[in-house]
Amino acid sequence: MYRTHSNGELRLANVGQEVTLAGWVQKSRDKGFMIWVDLRDRYGITQLIFDEDRTPKEMVEKAKTLGREFVIQVKGEVIERVSKNKNIPTGEVEILVKELTVLNASLIPPFTIEDETDGGDELRMKYRYLDIRRNPVKNNLIFRSKVAIETRKYLSDQDFIEVETPVLIKSTPEGARDFVVPSRMNEGQFYALPQSPQTFKQLLMVGGMDKYFQIVKCFRDEDLRADRQPEFTQIDCEMAFVEQEDILNTFEGLTRHLLKVVNGVEVAEFPRMTYDEAIKKYGNDKPDIRFGMEFGELNEVAQHKDFGVFNNAELVVGIAVPDGASYTRKEIDKLIEWVKRPQVGALGMVYVKCNEDGSFKSSVDKFYNEEDLAKWAEATGAIPGDLICVLSGVADKVRAQLSALRMELATRLGLRDPKVFAPLWVVDFPLLEWDEESKRYHAMHHPFTSPKPEDMSLLDTDPGKVRANAYDLVLNGNEIGGGSIRIHDKATQALMLGHLGFTPEQAKDQFGFLMNAFEYGAPPHGGIAFGLDRLVAILGGQETIRDFIAFPKNNSGRDVMIDAPSKIDDEQLKELNLKLDL
Amino acid sequence: MYRTHSNGELRLANVGQEVTLAGWVQKSRDKGFMIWVDLRDRYGITQLIFDEDRTPKEMVEKAKTLGREFVIQVKGEVIERVSKNKNIPTGEVEILVKELTVLNASLIPPFTIEDETDGGDELRMKYRYLDIRRNPVKNNLIFRSKVAIETRKYLSDQDFIEVETPVLIKSTPEGARDFVVPSRMNEGQFYALPQSPQTFKQLLMVGGMDKYFQIVKCFRDEDLRADRQPEFTQIDCEMAFVEQEDILNTFEGLTRHLLKVVNGVEVAEFPRMTYDEAIKKYGNDKPDIRFGMEFGELNEVAQHKDFGVFNNAELVVGIAVPDGASYTRKEIDKLIEWVKRPQVGALGMVYVKCNEDGSFKSSVDKFYNEEDLAKWAEATGAIPGDLICVLSGVADKVRAQLSALRMELATRLGLRDPKVFAPLWVVDFPLLEWDEESKRYHAMHHPFTSPKPEDMSLLDTDPGKVRANAYDLVLNGNEIGGGSIRIHDKATQALMLGHLGFTPEQAKDQFGFLMNAFEYGAPPHGGIAFGLDRLVAILGGQETIRDFIAFPKNNSGRDVMIDAPSKIDDEQLKELNLKLDL
Structure with missing residues (x-):
């Protein structure tokens, strides 16, 4: 011992x-x-x-x-x-x-094993086993483990069964790029690694498992943006004989349980918002509602004056920045520079200072009088002492720009306290979104999401207007879960795949197994998947998911510690009937 | 609702x-x-x-x-x-x-959804979602889920942390064949899918995680024998600052917990047996000890008479079959046919009937008298009424043959009741085993297993004699878990890899990351891995693991339901810089 x-x-x-x-x-x-x-x-x-x-x-x-x-x-x-x-x-x-x-014994470690280390990112990754000795990383891994345990506990108590689905599956063209695995036993054929167990969990519903969950690794061969891993973990769930309401209640329960036992925070009933409302109020389908600063649309009160920029804009929209009236000219200029950065992309910004004495001072005083500006203040909810920031342009773009500004200002104002949790259901997502590049509609969620019955008639006439039985769970401005009520009959599934550009042959080839299954008594069903990595990071009050992963990969998908991926030898290639084509 | x-x-x-x-x-x-x-x-x-x-x-x-x-x-x-x-x-x-x-609605199902179905294996696999509706399969999946939950509960209560290790890792040459995954972002390079998280869990020990576990999918690109899946699930565990005794106690505790809560069976302390003893007594390193029929070695009492077959044999060994004296001549002939089948491979079998009156009747009465045969009975523990079955030949082979006969007879005699559980620790495995084909020693467990300190001196002189700090947990004749105390210093690891035929360069290239880690304060550590699929099947009282897997693959590694693996398109191949070489 x-x-x-x-x-x-x-x-x-x-x-x-x-x-x-x-x-x-x-x-x-x-x-x-x-x-x-x-x-x-x-x-x-x-x-x-x-x-x-x-x-x-x-x-x-x-x-x-x-x-x-x-x-x-x-x-x-x-x-x-x-x-x-x-x-x-x-x-x-x-x-x-x-x-x-x-x-x-030990060599002298390449960085100090202290909470605040002198080691840079790359060095810490190379010696990840030393980094894990540090309390912040160690505690993150323990925290992640606890979130997983409590998730399993909650779902098991609710009669969910954890079922393992295959990792070596069939490649499907929809969605992100698949990682593929050559099969030695089946010449010229490849497995794919799952982007999610979507079709399998639906088959489990057809199989009568009733309530399924799994905490499961998924894979996406995408170019990696910052803090996005090629392998990631999902809390994947599906239920039969449910309507949207049943799912929202169940997983609101899970989230509330986690917040309570993991964070010690009691949260009231989660608010719900339609996708349209989220876009209109926050310019974003995953709004951070820890703070207000809701969008005020100003077309009515700002157009038809002499200010051409606004008159020509599809949308004029502003937000009130609390206590922003005290910003100096220099500070405001910096803010304007900020929105003009290529990452944000605004052409400019109009501002209005709401002075404490009730008067206004704006960058467009030439075109608007006090009475006009008072209407802007009303529309944006600005009170004396606030600064109104106004952007204009094409609606989609200007909303995204103002959303970025809103988040940036909230961060600066300290309104995004990681210890405060503001969950939100966003519902009624569009079923389809138009893709300019491929000139066709894509499934916004995935091809198995059901359209709202009352919108079915629009499928042929105005596909972009069809709403889906789809929902996202948003926490502090992050999408932590998303799901839908699925299609459960063959005809609707075939119709949907047709709208997504599949020929009947392609549909059968790719998803025939699922559509066949729907012919043998498929129950109504729906589900949700949570991104565990993101969920853990947010509950843990941190921005980056990488520090909650024991052995993460860098932005080139490389494990800097063990030097993977690496070359395999010619014999292995030969056995797999592969040639490199460099 | x-x-x-x-x-x-x-x-x-x-x-x-x-x-x-x-x-x-x-x-x-x-x-x-x-x-x-x-x-x-x-x-x-x-x-x-x-x-x-x-x-x-x-x-x-x-x-x-x-x-x-x-x-x-x-x-x-x-x-x-x-x-x-x-x-x-x-x-x-x-x-x-x-x-x-x-x-x-439902089409008429292709087989009946009843406990006893009229559907054959292939049909049930093709319509697996219908098969899952049947109670036996459904209950198996629920049973599996319960075993996993209880495993997590037990280990968490003992301060084990579940840590997820990567699925996209580096290919290593030791062990079975790796599945490989071409990396689009790193031209000409491949990830491998893990055969086990072995090196990662050791790095977690170097990282101070102290007690790690994970229920995790692993992969092996082997030709599939019956009931062996290319992807399988392990309960993978590792502990720091432990000796073999600590590990045996901990995982005896886990197994006892599972037997109690899942099967309602209380089991006494697990017996332990050395590898040598298991081979000598049962001809097998995973003996089924639900019944006796231990081997009796007969060289001393059966050689040096006039029976040339025995005189020329390396080993003469027998077992006593309870109540076998009543077998007819025809039944015994059939038994002799059975041991001569190519799958068993014996050249013949000598038998002795131990009559109720204390006399003997054997197939070799010409060479042995009653007094001789009484010694055989003593050596095999036969009592009046038993049948002694004796095989002879090269020791390794004859032990394997007699072990097969022992298991077959026990099955026929109803001594292998799936509701009876007889766990056993087999310890002191050899470190190395000689491979005729490659003309070199291979690690019996894996290259990270530590030799017993007292046997270290034999490494150069008689490598096959070196015992390892390695152990298997055997349940009802199945290996359900195996592990070892690991090497935790660079010099010993390098020495071991050298004995396994690695050049220093190869050792550094393949396992440098691990040996480097050992230089920064690696604690003594060891662990174990359980095959969850097999464990679940045995606890569930069944032979085949496939019925405890929601979506299993057939013996060609194919998912007959969704037709995976399948061809991928030329564009995908091009993006991966691969060409097929059919």
Whole structure:
């Protein structure tokens, strides 16, 4: 037995006991006649003391040779500390060491194993096993594990069955690019790695499993944007004999449970908002509603004056920035620069200062009088002391621009407290979205989402207007889950695939197995999938998902630590009947 | 809301309530004026009654059109049944239907959805979603889910953290063949799918996670033997600061917990046996110890007589078959045929009948007298009434043959009751095994297993004799888990890789990341991995793992239902810089 206790365990009540501890040398202080060592493991830190009077001489000598991150085992007596450390749970005791064994030495680590490390990102990734020793990363992994446990607990208690679905599946053309896996046993054929277990979970519903979930790895061979991994984890769920309302209630329950047990936060019933409303009010289908700053549309009150920019715009829209009237000219100029950055893309910004005395001062005073501007204030909800920021242009674009500005200002104003949680259901998503590049409609969610029955008639006449039984769960401005009520009959599924540009042959070839299944008594069903990586990061109050993943990949999809992907040898290629075509 | 209750829920106490149910038509009986329908869902069956006197006429008419597996919704009143069915929990009530809605029709299913189905294997696989509706498969999936939940619960309670390790990793040459995944972002390079998260869990130990587990999919691109899947699931575990004893205790605890909560069986402390002893006593490193029939070695008492076959054999070994003395000549001849089948491969079999009167009758009476045969009986533990079966030849082969015979006879004698559980630790496995084909030693477990310190000196002189700190957990003749104490220092790891035929360059190229990690304070550590598929099947009292997998693949690695793997298009190949070389 290497240890009798962990390093987070001993208290005053243990004084007098002989114990064996093991762990890493966090640091040591050598006062000549006395040496203190902080011994660390996952559970905490315990102070060791080597004392010339009370510790065998050779142990003291050996203690002097200990470097940071050496792995040691000590035997000794728990004694009360003279100067207590109130900051750690073991701070009232220390171990008077009688025996010291070095279990493994360590080179000097390339960065400090401290909460605030001196290691840069790349170095920390290369030595990820050292990075994981640091409390922030270690605690993130423990936190992630807890979220997964509590998710499983909640869903199991609700009669959900966790079923494993295959990882080696068939490639389908819809959605993002598939990773493919050549099959040695089936010449010239490939498996794909799943982007989600979508069709399998639907088959489980056809199979009568009634309530399914799985915490499951999924894969997407996309060019990686910042903080997006080629492999990611989903909480994947599906229920039979349900309407949208049943699903929203169930997964509102799950989210509320997680917020309660993981964050200790009680949240009221989640508000709901239609997609159209979210776009209109926040310019965004995943609005952060921790704060207001709702959009005020100004076409009525700002057009038909002499200001051509506005008159020619499809949409004039503004937000009120709390206490923004105090911004200096320079600060406002910087804000204008900010919205004109290519990442945002606005051509300019009009502003109105709402002075404390009720008067207004705007950048377009030439065109608008006080009465006009008072109407702007009313439309944006601005009160004296606020700054109204107004953008104009093509509706879609200007909404996205103003949304970016709204988020940026809220961040600057400290309105995006990661300890505050504001969940929101966004419902009634459009079924289809037009893709300029391919000149056809794509499924906004996926091809299995059902249209709202009352909108079915629009499918032929005005496809873009058809609403879907689809919903997203938004938390603090992030989409953390999305789902839909599915199509469960062959005819509707065939119709939908037709609208997505599939010929009947293609539809049969790709999704025939699912449509066949629908002919044998498929129940009404629907579901949702949560992105676990993002969910964990948000609940954990952090922006980046990478620090909640033990071994993440960098933006080229590379594991910098183990050097994957790598070349495989010619023999393997030959066995797979593949040739490289470089 | 599609239903107020499930079909397994209603009892006499609910009589008088108006309820809404939904589910599948299991069967219907049409008596003209009355129609009974068994309505099924995951939770059970509820009987519906359509009655000309009490049900609206058009509902009765509609009920007459219902076919098997139609999905329906009914509203009605819970009434007490006249003739009660004591076999099902809902058997005291039925629903007097007032409203009937057909939610989805069904074609006639290709096989019956009954516990005993008329569907053959292939058909059931092709329509797996229908097969899952059958109780045996459905209950297996629920059982599997329960084993996973209880595993997670037990390990979490013991402070294990579940950490997800990557699926897209680096290909390594040791072990079985890897599935590979071409990387579009890194030309000419490939990921591999993990055969186990071995190196990652060791890095987590170096990273101080202390206790890790994961229930995780692993992959092996092997030719598939019967009931072996290319993707399989492991309960993967690792602990730091442990000796073998700590690991055995921890995972004996897990197994005991599972047997208790999943099977309701209390098992005494698990016996332990060395690998050598298992081979000697049972001819097998995963002996089924639900029954005796231990091997008796007969070289001493059977050689040096006039029987040349035995005199020339490396090993003469027998087992006592309980009550086998009563076998007829014909039955014994059949047994001899059985051991001579190519799958077993014995050249013949000598037998001795131990008569009830204490006398013996053998097939080699010419060479051995009663006194000789009494010694055979003593060595094999045979008592009057038993049959002694004796094989001879090269030790390895003859042990395997006798082991096969032992298992076959035990099956025939009904000694392998799937409701009886006999776990066993097999310890002290050899570190290396000689491979004739490649003319070199291979790691019996894997290259990270540590040799026993006391055997280290044999590494150069007699490598085959070196024992490892390796152990298997055996349950009813199946290896359900295996693990080892790992090497945790660079020098020993390099030495081991050298013995496995790696040049220092190859060792560095393949496992440099791990050996580097060992230089930064790697703690002593070890672990174990359980094959979840096999474990679940054995706990579930069944032989085949396939029926515990929702969507298994056939022996060609194909998913017969969705037709995977399949061809990918030329554009995808081009993007991956691959050419097919058929």
